[in-house]
Amino acid sequence: MKPIEYRDAPAEVKAVYDDIKKTRNVPDVNNFWKHLAHDPATLKRTWDSIKEVMAPGAIDPLVKEMIYLAVSVSNGCGYCIASHTAAARKAGMTDAMFSEVMAVTGMANETNRLANGYRVPIDPAFEN
Known part of the structure; x- marks a missing residue:
């Protein structure tokens, strides 16, 4: 199209x-x-x-863009990664912040898959 x-x-x-x-x-x-x-x-x-x-809301616009970026990376959407990286940079994201977002995103993906694979039961302290 x-x-x-x-x-x-x-x-x-x-x-x-x-x-x-x-x-x-x-x-x-x-x-x-x-x-x-x-x-x-x-x-x-x-x-x-x-x-x-x-x-505008309870979450800062930069944080919203970095969340969008992290989800876009997790979903493998190249277009969305480019778009939200640019938007986050425009909102003030530094190279160090980008690196940290990528590290957290990668770690979350890894540990989520491990928890799912091992079928780890939810701790009672986490209920609610």
């Missing part, structure tokens, strides 16, 4: 593109959105959800 550029987008897609550009203060939307635009309902639902989840 080819990305749907603004000039070629139907009105409902243009409305989402406009909201993305306004919210993120960017001149154009990135390729992820241009490909989701093939299904306008999915485009709108996904943007609305991301906008809500990534909005």
Whole structure:
């Protein structure tokens, strides 16, 4: 599929593109959105959800981006890794922070698999 550029987008897609550009203060939307635009309902639902989840809240924006980055690494999404690394760097992530996120992500993946493989029962102290 080819990305749907603004000039070629139907009105409902243009409305989402406009909201993305306004919210993120960017001149154009990135390729992820241009490909989701093939299904306008999915485009709108996904943007609305991301906008809500990534909005200012109890968790600092940089921490949110680093969480998104860690999950993207775990899921093996190259596009998402690139996108959220760039966003985290823009929000202030240093090389040292990136390295630490990668170390924690790698360790969590390893120990999660070990716990699953060994079928480790949950300790009573962890219940709740």
